[in-house]
Amino acid sequence: MNDKVIKKREEISEEFKWKLNKIYKDQEDWEKDFESLKNESTKIKEFEGKLGNKEEILNYLEFNEKISRKAEKLYVYAHMKCDEDTTNQNAQGDMNKIDAYMAELGSYSAFFVPEILALNDGFVEDLIKNDERFKLYEFMLKNILKEKKHVLTKDMEELLALASDCLDAPSSIHNMLTNADMTFEKIKDEDGDEVELTEGNYSTFIKSKNREVRCEALKKLFKEYKKLENTLATSLTASVKTFNFDAKVRKYNSPLEASLEPNDIPLSVYEKAIETINNNISSLHRYVKIKKKLLGLDEMHMYDLYVPIIEVKKEHVTFEEAVKIAHEGLNPLGEEYLDIFNKGIKSGWIDIYQNKGKRGGAYSWGSYDTMPYVLLNYNYELNDVSTLVHEMGHSIHSYYSRKTQPYYYAGYTLFCAEVASTTNEALLIHYLIEKEQDKNKKLFLINQELEQIRTTVFRQLMFAEFELFSHNTLNEGTSLTAEDYNTKWHELNVKYFGEDMIVDEDMDIEWARIPHFYSDFYVYQYATGYSAASAFAKSIINKEPDAVRKYLGFLSMGGSKYPIDILKDAGVDMTTPKPIEATLDRFNELLDMLEEL
Missing domain, CATH: 1.10.1370.20 (Oligoendopeptidase f, C-terminal domain)
Structure with missing residues (x-):
């Protein structure tokens, strides 16, 4: 394919795109699952106040897993669908819907940890010791109990939660100050042209072969920070x-x-x-x-x-060459690892090339019930081979942990x-x-x-x-x-x-x-x-x-x-x-x- 022209999504051959249809056939299929999630998930609230009973704890953990898995699958699909073409209005709509719903869903199960912590001392330990069915949840439950001495009363936890937005202010102020309000002077680039210095292009100038360019870039960048040093401190x-x-x-x-x-x-x-x-x-x-x-x-x-x-x-490294180089580099990891790597390439884990509207950068993502997908914006450089092995490293890590571990421990x-x-x-x-x-x-x-x-x-x-x-x-x-x-x-x-x-x-x-x-x-x-x-x-x-x-x-x-x-x-x-x-x-x-x- 001609790598000089950024194509539209539909102009890219299917073999170079990830196979999201393995999660949902189409938008209608996603919509149907989303509706069923909304209908089922409210039942989580019915467990509130009942966790003094071991059968109810077990039922809650099993039901919560079922709901969480479905929600994650819907969430991951909607986001990846949107990332492959951010101009797709339908995908954007689905993403906004599931985002809003995830926040609501989180509030349904907010009672779980406080109720477990309110149980009598020794209650949870006895369950783990004497009931085989709780063995699976041992690490998770003990981890919750470990935090007991740092969890506050219900009223204080609510108060801190209400204040959390205000308490995050310093980070928001720093972000706005340095990204929105700060401006930098112009500098002369390698061709002697005056260009505006930004945080974005600074990383290019600081690597310039021309010493005057990089010296001026550093001095003019830090000069603006210096002017605001008291505010930033x-x-x-x-x-x-x-x-x-x-x-x-929290003691x-x-x-x-x-x-x-x-x-x-x-x-x-x-x-x-x-x-x-x-x-x-x-x-x-x-x-x-x-x-x-x-x-x-x-x-x-x-x-x-x-x-x-x-x-x-x-x-200029083609994607086929990149796979070959990656293969040779990862050879010491052995046949089993390389087989999974090849399976990922062949079975549609990866969205390879740039297209108009596609999210930039690269990531590895997926849920417990999907393939561990990889988003790339492959640009034919040696650095892209490094990005490929990096993201596949994450994906194969996810592949192994999801295959081996139960849902609660797969992350x-x-x-x-x-x-x-x-x-x-x-x-x-x-x-x-x-x-x-x-x-x-x-x-x-x-x-x-x-x-x-x-x-x-x-x-x-x-x-x-x-x-x-x-x-x-x-x-x-x-x-x-x-x-x-x-x-x-x-x-x-x-x-x-x-x-x-x-x-x-x-x-x-x-x-x-x-x-x-x-x-x-x-x-x-x-x-x-x-x-x-x-x-x-x-x-x-x-x-x-x-x-x-x-x-x-x-x-x-x-x-x-x-x-x-x-x-x-x-x-x-x-x-x-x-x-x-x-x-x-x-x-x-x-x-x-x-x-x-």
Whole structure:
């Protein structure tokens, strides 16, 4: 097909589209199921006030599963139908209908957790111990009971729920301020033309071969943040205080505990990750030194960090070639895995090419009763091969967990979610680097993997360190001003990047640009996920005994245990520094390759 023209949806051959008709034949079929859901689901409310009876608990869990599965299937289909062509008014209508209904449906079962928690001590434990039928629900019920000491009275929970919209204000203010209200000056691009700088095109300019362009882009971007530093500091402080307030009210010992305890993640996992990166910070210093030399610079500034050390001509990779490359890269995972991969390609999991109105980007999605679909916007570049293996990593993870686990445990936590996709990416890039004969292309690929580790592990753990500082300081009752945030950010950059990097004052305000700081203690999971994936990839490539079997075991666990235990069972112990050290070993190995080339 001609990849220069973006076609209309109907002009694309069926073989390149996902097969949503395997969920519902047509809109009428969907409509019929939606009506039956609306009629049946209100019966959930009939269980309210009756959960002191074990038969009623069992009936509720079985009925709730039936309703939830149907609702998810309707929801996923309507959204994917809309994503394949956002201009389709009928699909939009269905999506709006199911979205509104899902919120209503959630309110029907709101009584379940409070009623389980109100039961006499020992009641649920006795059920699990003495009635075989409750074995299936053991992990779920015990997980609810674990939170008992942090759940408030019914009135207080309702009050907090009513206030939640107001309490989310700092994040909304930051979003509006930085995305809608802030404007940036014009800069000169590589051709000497004046162009308006935006958050969107900044990422292109910061990688520019022309040093003046990238320097001007960074200075002019951060200059606008600097003008609003007091407002941005106040909004971040308000956000952190809100989280800390919730942690206090719910009787957690610290803000970090409030974030980690619900998933049973020891605080040491967070603290050890920061400690391990600090103990190995010299590897990042070495990277800066090598990059400075390769770029031929007398001085290295932060605006030099993102520029590729080598430019290579873009390759045109057809989708058929992408599948073949993916196959070779994922070969160490063995026949069973590759068979599922091929089945996905052949049986219509993937919506491959762009079309007018199609949602951008890529994702893996589906429900317990559908195939694990993948949306791509394939653009014939090597990077698209990486996207393919990434999204198929998610989908095959879902395939295994849905096939192996009952409905209630088929989903997996965020802590585990990125591991499967990143393991695939690690295997792919390892294969591409190994087989590449062209020196420049090899340099380009090595730099790509180094940048991935720098931005996903070093950078995110620097963010995590900043978060711990801001939460703990405010929790102790000490105030933080824009100047305090700037000083801490400057200190961290100097520590992380070392003596070969000049940390200009412009950089001190960078904290104000990071929206993730409004999702408390979230970013460290990028680093832990990447490190777990690195550890898996390393053992699979080295053909360690049982490495593949253990990895497939991890994919099959879904959410049937806490994430730390799931990974530990598969041979990756996140309570030790080993997984992050495995990533840093790879980082050093790549640096050695750079120096040898």
